[in-house]
Amino acid sequence: MNDWFRIPSDLQNSYLGLIGLHLREAVIPVLVGLVVALPIAQLCVRLRWLYPPVLWVTTVLYAIPSLAFFVVLIDYTGQTETTVMIPLGVYSLVVFVPAIVDGVRSVPQETLDAATAMGLGPVRRYLQVQLPIAVPAIIAGLRVATVSSISLVSVGMLIGNQGALGNLLNDGQIYHQPRLIWLSVITTAVLAIVVDAVLVGVRLLLTPWMPRGTRKARPAPAEPVTEDAAR
Amino acid sequence: MIRIDSVTKRYPDGTVAVDRLSLDIPDRSITVLVGPSGCGKTTTLRMINRMVDLSEGTISLDGADITKQPVNTLRRSMGYVIQNAGLFQHRTIVDNIATVPRMLGWGKEKARARATELMERVGLDASLAKRYPYQLSGGQQQRVGVARALAADPPVLLMDEPFSAVDPVVRKGLQDELLRLQEELGKTIVFVTHDIDEAIKLGTMVAVLRTGGKLAQFAPPAELLSDPADAFVEDFLGADRGIRRLSFFSSAGLDLKTSPIVAVDSTAEQIAERTTPGVPYLLVTDLDGRPLGWSEPAALTAGSIDTARLLAYGRPFAAGKDSLRAALDGSVLSPTGWAVGVDDTGRVVGVVSQQAVGEAIRSAHAAVRPDTKAVG
Known part of the structure; x- marks a missing residue:
């Protein structure tokens, strides 16, 4: 059994070590991308004219192959994890910016009016009303960005030993060992599925206020909520 | 007092939403802004809390420019x-x-205690406290909206078509609740609606606005109904203006007849004794005095009156409490043309004919310049 998970020595890593590296290289750029996307998205919400050009820029950046990024970055950041992570972070913007903009815009006008009328300034309104209500949309974006990032990390093998499970796949081809190829592909897929499930769990924890389709209707006294049952 | 002094709202494209509007909104009463869409009523409301900036004029609250x-x-x-x-x-x-109290720096416990108290006040069950809005019906959500607005006990309440999106039955409940709350709290309420009936029901003063943001009339509702300023106001008030105005006259002055009433177990003598000249019918009540129906005296079988054969008695009115409108309605609904007046417990106080209601209406019109509040 253990033979299955034996890793060629040129990778200088254990199986679990590869998984850890893969996750780190996939998740950190997405989180950084999220932090960068939040203010950009808020600007796009406030200045409507800014949104189309920003969207255009993120799409163009997404169209640049990671190899091209590597060629440029390698002079500055070398054959490091950072070189792998920068393009992944940039790619995540194409998902995050529209997700956050749509999420923030989905806040009903009357909710915003109510907040304004209660004397919430723009900062409070953003932090206490718009952002929390945009959480489901943001997490939906986070799921797409993370899963796509997990699959893209493998490209890091192009600049040496930075592709984690990608290098494992590469080794499988070099040494003609289908076991390594299967191990790499299946592990990557399982990682993506598990991380996605964790994010769904996070969303459920953060949004107890969302109607849940599957949960049974809880009738309020006197005026039962029957719509849920009918769905 | 909120004083709106020749206020104009002009948008950059030149549209005038509100045109030199002046209104003195009295304290501790409900002032309703009503008019067709595009009359600037919501804009006016939003200028009071500066969600819309006014272009010309001033709005002052207790003498201070807002x-x-x-x-x-x-x-x-x-x-x-x-x-x-x-x-x-x-x-x-x-x-x-608890949103506004929390913002004003109240402690969490104090704010929640206040919120719980308000839930009770607006008629929400305390068990709803931990629910989320999606779990509540539209009417319940609107009650939460009112409670939230009242949370920090502000002297002024601005209400922008608050009850327009709920069904008529719930709306009536919310309106009654608002009037009851207002009796307790005595806020200065500015209420915007496009529904003239709502305006007449709730308003102490009603401002009718016309398209283009011009004031057409500012008057108590009874005066609006009796003396509309012009054809626009008259048209906006709609049909049945005369009937609706009767809501402002009390039924207290009606001459209720107590004689043509018999209990369901009456003997032949009692029926004969109760039969009243000029009244072709007798009202049969149950043993508690609650109405059962009308009958011609000759058709009644002494001792055991067949209640299935009685004529319907329409809708009884609360004698002295309901308005002449309710009394007239009761008399029109009854096939005999007689309305039944009842007390708080539903027991018959007396009966009154359409003619008598009509006379009461004529004398009420003659007697008062109607400046009284609505009854019932």
């Missing part, structure tokens, strides 16, 4: 209720209501 104080301080001193409530969907009911 533009002279920090905007968020101003807004926190005015509760705001809107259509569909605009609740924070991500917060529980109790936290929604």
